Amino acid sequence: MADVAARARVSTQTVSRVANNHQNVHPETRRRVLEVMRDIGYRPNLAARALVTGKFGAIGVVTFDVAAHGNSRTLEAIVSALQDTDYLVNLISVRSHTGSAVLRAFERLKSQAVDGIILNEAQVLDTPVARFPPGMPLVITDGDGGHPHPVVQTDHAEGVDLAVGHLLGLGHRTVWHLAGPPDSYPARRRVQAWRATLQAAGAPSPPVLHGDWSGESGYHAGRQLATEPNLTAVFCANDQMALGAMKALHEAGRRVPEDVSVVGFDNLSEAAFFQPGLTTVDPDFDRIGRLCVTRLLEQIQERPPAVRRVQSVPPRLIVRDSTAPPRH
Template identity: 60%
Template sequence: MAEVAAKAGVSSQTVSRVANNRDNVDEATRAKVLAAMQALGYRPNAAARALVTGKFGALGVVSFDVGAHGNARTLAAIAEAAREAGFSVNFMGVRAQTEAAVRQAFRHLTLQSVDGIVLIESQMLDTSSLHLPANMPVVVADGDTGHQYPNVDFDQARGTRSVVGHLLELGHRTVYHLSGPHDSFAAQRRAAAWEHTLVAAGAPVRPVLYGDWTAESGYLAGRTLAQIPDVTAVFAANDQMALGVLRALHEAGRTVPDEISVAGFDDVPEARFFEPPLTTVHQDFDIVGRHCVTLLLEQIERRSGGPGKLTVEPTLVVRASTAPPSGAGER
């Protein structure tokens, strides 16, 4: 820092203010200091900065299956919001969906000197047995923390009610459901809201089919649905499984939406290009990621210390894959 100060003809305090992106430096001086830094190859010492500020300038993220649409979008939003706040992001992917694997990921991130961690849970965990590092700020996305940690999630019940209600209002006597895995919070909440909506409307509740969020599992379930005579409406718990259902119905000669209406959940970018374009529930994962960073920074800056919950409202997007029952499929 002294060498940078000498080359730029300023004080070391001025170099420190520029390095820490303070605004009490005029632009001409800032430009000279930045040019000196570049010429000398100066990099701020993270350890020294942490001693002064009490912060490492990094956030950690732990997630299952980063290839999943929701997890990937949430992670991207966290990274962008963290960058805007002056933080970098260290990511740890977890293959084994166990409490032990999550504890290990947290230990690795703690050794990397992060200021706080976001857990994108997705699969069900016993957070009471995680025994995460004491005094480490933690926020959970897409999970159920039992009020142990601040939480950000979509209103899964509201989104499900909107799509199932839409199908019932079109005149369908009932709605079949293709759920996600048993160990998924989102799948459980959507299945429960589907059943509650049907019961409240006095509609028959048919047995649930289960998939694993993939289009292949939707295709296999769709082959079963295609053989059930009274199916006129199907709600798949995500868009990828809905895509598989569409393919299976097409192969079986069951037209969509003339004979069977199909709806999904998530509103992936490709959903409007399905054939037919898919009715679905839009989830804004960018908002979830940004809320995660906001709650984490509040803990880091000691503006909030207790558990809290932020709920993001999803919205129904009606496209051409749903219509009133008609023709041979109407019951």
């Protein structure tokens, strides 16, 4: 620090303020100090900084099944949002769907000296997680919403209403639903919203089929759907299952969208390149990740929250070629 101060012609206190990203430094002075830091390879001593500030410069993320598209996109968005900060990410992927497993993950992160935790609680646990780390800043995404902590989530009801409303608006008498697993919060909310949208429109509610988010489960459900003679439209709880269902319908001679319209959820980057291009709901994972980081940093920096405790992100419908009016 003394070497940086001497070469930049400033005090060591100014170097410390720049290193800790304080705002009360003239822009030209900050530029000069940062340039000297780069030239001589200076890196702040994180352990010493933690002793002074009480902050460790790390954020913990607890999630289930990193390979699942929604989880991986949310994680990617959180990491991207943190790139504009000085915080690192410590990730723990929880395999066991139990409250005790989540609590163990919290304890591990506490021992790794994190300043706060983001919990992607999309999985319904066997027991509620009632004992969060006391005093630990925490944000929950896609959880049960009953926690006293800030929650950031997709507005599932609006997304489903857009998808099912689009199909009903095309003239379909009703819309079948290929749902996610029953122990998933997003899957449960989408089933509830699907029923509510059909009921509000006076449309009958067909029986729900469940998959496990995979294309294979969508394919098996699609084979069953293909046997339904009155099926003209199906809303799938994610794009992978929609892709599997479309393959099964094609093999059964049911054309998409001429015979059956299909809508997905998640807006996979490949969705536009399916044959046909998949109509789907975009949950705006990037904004969800940014808001999770913003809500957590508010707590870490002891700033008053800018919004109410539960924040729902509005999705948008992306209309492509997999939906059309029914044939009469």
